[in-house]
Each structure stands twice: as structure tokens, then as C-alpha cells.
Amino acid sequence: MIDFEEYYLDLAEANANPDAPTNWKQLYASAKKEYGLKSLAPSEWNDLINRMKTDDTTFKAYINTFQLIDFEEYYLDLAEANANPDAPTNWKQLYASAKKEYGLKSLAPSEWNDLINRMKTDDNMFNSYI
Structure with missing residues (x-):
């Protein structure tokens, strides 16, 4: 396992003090010491500060x-990775844009709610999501 650190941003704190410097908080210092990781992610993506830059194509957010x-x-593909443990990790893109993939105008909660309602009657949409 590649070791990495993970940080998070308290959005309530950031929104309450928009003029203050960004205060990233460390979630944990070593993934190897953690037992319940939220997800698998390439180690270079765990620098959340870089993710906030709007020219980063992995994760885009308005700075302010x-x-x-x-x-x-x-x-x-864990089966592929486990079958070839000495091969380089082969991350594959599922989609390039969440908005395009699911037909969202934005990533606002109301858009995700509309998506859920569409999935109730559109099996293809539901199956593409899961």
C-alpha cells in the first residue's frame, strides 16, 4: 500500500471567514495506520490544496x-491489480465530467435530487450510476 496523508477543509469555517487564509486540517498522517479508508485514490490526488485550483481537471471548485x-x-480494477501486483497501478477514467455524465446543470444538491428522481423511472440512468 502506498502511504499518504489526507486533509479536509471545514466548509462551515471557511464560509464563516471568507477572507481568512484557507485552513486545511489533517484527517490522518498515515494511511497505513488507518483501518477504514473512505475510498481508494491515487496518492498524488491526496494533496487537496492542489485540487482546489480551477485548472485541475480532477476536481474543480470556486476558490472564494x-x-x-x-x-x-x-x-x-482490483482483480486486474491483484493478478499483476508488480505492474504499475492502472487507474482508468470512468467519466471526465460528472455534469455531462448525469446531465446536471450544476453540482448543487437540487440537481442531485433531480437525478435521483430521474433514476426512479430511468433504469439506464440508474444502472450507469451504480
């Missing part, structure tokens, strides 16, 4: 409001 603009999704 921290509102998400869009994100890409990648996955790791």
Missing part, C-alpha cells in the same frame, strides 16, 4: 465560495 464546479471519476 468552495462551490464544486465539476469532477472526474477514476476507478481501479
